[in-house]
Every structure is written in structure tokens, then in C-alpha cells.
Amino acid sequence: MELLEQIADQLEKGQAATVAQLTTEAISAEIPAAEILNGGLIAGMDLVGEKFRKHEVFLPHVLLAAKAMHAGMELIKPLLMRDGVRRVGKAVLGTVRGDQHDIGKNLVGIMLEGAGFEVLDLGTDVAPERFVEAALAGGATVIGMSALLTTTMPVMREVIELINERELRGRLRTVIGGAPVTEDYAREIGADAYAFDGVSAVDRIRDLVAGGPGLLGGP
Ligand code: B12
Numbered sequence: 001m002e003l004l005e006q007i008a009d010q011l012e013k014g015q016a017a018t019v020a021q022l023t024t025e026a027i028s029a030e031i032p033a034a035e036i037l038n039g040g041l042i043a044g045m046d047l048v049g050e051k052f053r054k055h056e057v058f059l060p061h062v063l064l065a066a067k068a069m070h071a072g073m074e075l076i077k078p079l080l081m082r083d084g085v086r087r088v089g090k091a092v093l094g095t096v097r098g099d100q101h102d103i104g105k106n107l108v109g110i111m112l113e114g115a116g117f118e119v120l121d122l123g124t125d126v127a128p129e130r131f132v133e134a135a136l137a138g139g140a141t142v143i144g145m146s147a148l149l150t151t152t153m154p155v156m157r158e159v160i161e162l163i164n165e166r167e168l169r170g171r172l173r174t175v176i177g178g179a180p181v182t183e184d185y186a187r188e189i190g191a192d193a194y195a196f197d198g199v200s201a202v203d204r205i206r207d208l209v210a211g212g213p214g215l216l217g218g219p
Contacts, residue, residue: 004039011044014064033079089209094122096155101148111198
């Protein structure tokens with residue numbers, strides 16, 4: 001089995017130590033970090049997600065896989081960030097209230113830091129007020145929100161309503177993401193941008209920081 005497939009396979013089995021060892025081997029073999037991430041770690045997490053959906057594995061298994069993902073990510077994080085030396089903007093990032101999923105959000109954070117952004121990561125289960133207050137206190141101009149549950153997606157709308165109520169639109173711009181989130185939903189709730197993955201999140205946030213129009217047609 002090819003090295004990246006082995007990483008995916010061991011991640012799916014929740015073997016954190018083996019995932020770490022194979023990831024180190026892949027780094028030594030000079031496989032680019034982005035390939036290790038997509039072809040190994042994310043591919044493995046996709047396998048788990050698929051089995052979870054079909055009820056072939058249960059939550060404890062998913063948690064072990066998430067730990068293995070973390071073990072691999074810690075090793076490639078410095079490589080993903082290597083090229084980002086210049087600070088191009090500041091963004092607040094968090095998973096919305098009621099939601100504990102943070103793997104995707106963390107990946108977006110790593111990609112943003114790699115692209116030169118300063119990231120204020122608020123973690124998971126973040127209340128709407130905290131997003132806004134942290135952005136104002138930290139001088140961030142972009143708020144990135146993650147939701148993995150259909151039941152927590154509406155919290156994103158609450159954050160945007162709060163920004164509107166406090167007349168902060170234009171000063172604070174929003175970008176949303178997470179598996180159940182779509183561009184249509186972003187338009188519906190009045191978010192400035194939607195991104196499908198970490199790479200496009202960097203592109204969208206770069207546009208917003210540069211004063212680009214976003215989904216709403218203006219800063
Ligand atoms: C891992 C996982 C867990 C782990 C989370 C561990 C952790 N530390 O994150 C644990 C075991 C804790 C968990 C718990 C639960 N989970 Co869960 N979980 C998953 C699983 C298998 C993978 C998610 C993941 O990490 N994907 C990998 C990452 C890389 O992808 P991603 O998150 O989508 O992120 C990418 C993009 O979406 C985007 N993105 C993400 N965030 C952001 C933010 C911004 C700003 C931008 C621009 C982009 C962006 O970029 C990322 C990188 O490419 C999914 C299945 C799936 N396929 O999504 C279910 C899933 C999300 N879980 C689900 C459920 C139901 C639950 C529970 C309610 C189960 C239960 N009964 O307790 C609990 C809820 C706990 C809570 N309150 O949050 C359902 C949700 C169903 C729904 N429609 O709402 C899913 C879809 C599984 C399923 N098919 O049923 N889960």
C-alpha cells in the first residue's frame with residue numbers, strides 16, 4: 001500500500017501513534033505537506049465520516065480518528081505555515097455555539113496562518129457576542145465561523161444580526177464554512193463570503209481584507 005493510503009487507513013482505524021510515524025516518514029520522503037494533508041489525513045477522515053454515516057462505526061471510533069488526525073496535523077503544521085512570514089491581515093475564527101467540531105476550523109486556521117494571516121482562534125462552542133467582542137478587542141476585520149451541525153448553522157445568522165444591530169457591517173466582515181453550509185445559505189443569512197475548504201477560505205478572506213465586494217456586493 002502506498003504511504004498516503006497507509007496514513008488514511010491507519011487514521012481510519014484511530015491509530016494515532018502509527019499515523020504520526022507514517023506522517024514523519026512522508027515528510028522525510030519529501031512528499032509535500034498539502035499532499036500528506038489531502039491524500040492521507042483528510043482522505044482518512046472522509047473514510048471515517050462515510051462509515052459513521054452508514055452506522056458502521058460509532059462516536060468513540062470517530063473520536064479516536066480525530067485524535068489520530070490531530071497527531072498528523074501537528075507534524076505537518078509547521079510545513080504548511082513555512083512560507084507565511086508577512087502578516088497580511090487579522091481574522092477571528094471559531095466554531096459556533098453548541099458545536100464541538102473543530103477539525104475543519106483548525107485546518108482553515110493553519111491555512112490562514114500559512115498564508116500570512118494572524119488568527120485569533122476562539123475554539124469551539126463560541127457565543128455570538130464573543131465573536132464580535134474578540135474581533136473588536138483584537139483589531140480583526142474578518143470573522144470566520146464554522147458549523148458542522150444543521151442545528152447550529154442558525155447561530156451564524158445570529159452573529160451577522162448582531163453585527164448589523166451594532167452597525168459594524170463594513171468594519172467586520174464575515175465568512176462561513178463547514179460541511180452542511182452552502183453559498184446559498186451564506187447569501188440567505190447575509191454573510192460576506194462562503195468557502196468550501198481551507199484553500200478557498202484563504203482566497204475569500206484575502207478578497208475581503210482587500211475590500212472586495214464579497215457576496216453582498218460591497219464592504
Ligand atoms: C469528527 C466528527 C465528530 C467528532 C468531532 C471531533 C472534533 N474535534 O472535531 C465528534 C465525535 C466529537 C463528533 C460529535 C458529534 N457529531 Co460529528 N462528525 C464528525 C465527522 C465524522 C467528521 C467531521 C470532520 O472533522 N471532517 C473533516 C474536516 C476537515 O472537514 P470539515 O469540518 O467539513 O471542514 C472543511 C470545510 O467544511 C471547510 N470549513 C470548515 N469550517 C470552516 C470555517 C470557515 C470560516 C471556512 C471558510 C471554511 C470552513 O474547510 C475545512 C477544511 O477543508 C462528520 C462527518 C462528515 N463527513 O462531516 C460528523 C458529523 C458532522 N457529526 C454529526 C453528528 C450528528 C454529531 C453528534 C450530534 C453525534 C451525537 N449524537 O452525539 C455530535 C455533536 C457534538 C457537538 N455538540 O458538536 C453529523 C451531523 C449531521 C447534521 N446534519 O447535522 C455528521 C455529518 C455525521 C453524520 N453523517 O451523521 N463528530
